[in-house]
Amino acid sequence: MQYKLKEPVHGSIGTEKYKCVIEWRNGEFIADEPVKSGGKDLGPDPFTLLLSSLASCTLITLRMYIERKGWDIPEIKVNANLFQTKNEDALTTFIDRDIVFPPGLEPEKLNRLLEIAEHCPISKMLEGKVKVRSYVYHDEDVDKKLKYTNGDITVVWKPELCKHSGRCVTQLPGVFNLKTKPWVTITGADSETIKAQVDMCPTGALSYFKNDSSSTTELPATGGAGL
Ligand code: SF4
Numbered sequence: 001m002q003y004k005l006k007e008p009v010h011g012s013i014g015t016e017k018y019k020c021v022i023e024w025r026n027g028e029f030i031a032d033e034p035v036k037s038g039g040k041d042l043g044p045d046p047f048t049l050l051l052s053s054l055a056s057c058t059l060i061t062l063r064m065y066i067e068r069k070g071w072d073i074p075e076i077k078v079n080a081n082l083f084q085t086k087n088e089d090a091l092t093t094f095i096d097r098d099i100v101f102p103p104g105l106e107p108e109k110l111n112r113l114l115e116i117a118e119h120c121p122i123s124k125m126l127e128g129k130v131k132v133r134s135y136v137y138h139d140e141d142v143d144k145k146l147k148y149t150n151g152d153i154t155v156v157w158k159p160e161l162c163k164h165s166g167r168c169v170t171q172l173p174g175v176f177n178l179k180t181k182p183w184v185t186i187t188g189a190d191s192e193t194i195k196a197q198v199d200m201c202p203t204g205a206l207s208y209f210k211n212d213s214s215s216t217t218e219l220p221a222t223g224g225a226g227l
Helices: 046-069 107-118 121-127 167-171 191-199
Strands: 010-013 020-024 027-031 077-087 090-100 146-149 153-157 206-210
Touching: 046 077, 046 090, 046 107, 046 121, 090 107, 153 191, 167 191, 191 206
Parallel strands: none
Antiparallel strands: 010 020, 020 027, 077 090, 146 153, 153 206
16 A cells, blocks of 8 residues: 555634635645635635646646657647435536647547546546545644654654555564554664665555764654554
8 A cells, every 4th residue: 555645635714704725845835614614715615626736647648748759739628526415325426527729629639638637547436446644633743753763763753644555564563563663673683674664664654774873873762652
């Protein structure tokens, strides 16, 4: 399992209705609800964000394909909207995506481009099986970082990012073992083996840094978070 994003999208909300701050890898933006739903319309609402994701993915996928083909299509536009129906408690969402190309494109090219659009990654995701998994964390967990050092390298574990995929515990049990305390036995393998395993953590929960010979590294008395 490998997450698509190196760092998760962070979202937060205070008491100001319904301003959400969304942080992504290169900045932040505001999401909100329209005035009719009690917000101030300071940013896109969740449905708009979802449709924006599909629109941008469609456009980027088409542009990449057109570039590869060397076709002369200077602009593409997408209009996306959705409606929902409910039948005996089953909610069905219909997303309509209208793709606008400049006039004069041959029908074969248009058909091919429609096919490409239908296979953009977000289309495939929306039409595939999606499972939303939710976990509860407390603020103190989010800021927590536990460190384990062997004097050469220090392994850092961020509990809030650990989704317990189990990769580390099954692949290097001499070091990562949920039955021991602390759960990381840093002397259980050499630095290179540990580094290779840490690099395979799919969520970024594990990382390492090379110790500076002049620095002293703090070690937790025991592994935290019960692990
Ligand atoms: S530290 Fe990484 S590899 Fe290990 S259980 Fe957590 S998410 Fe999985």
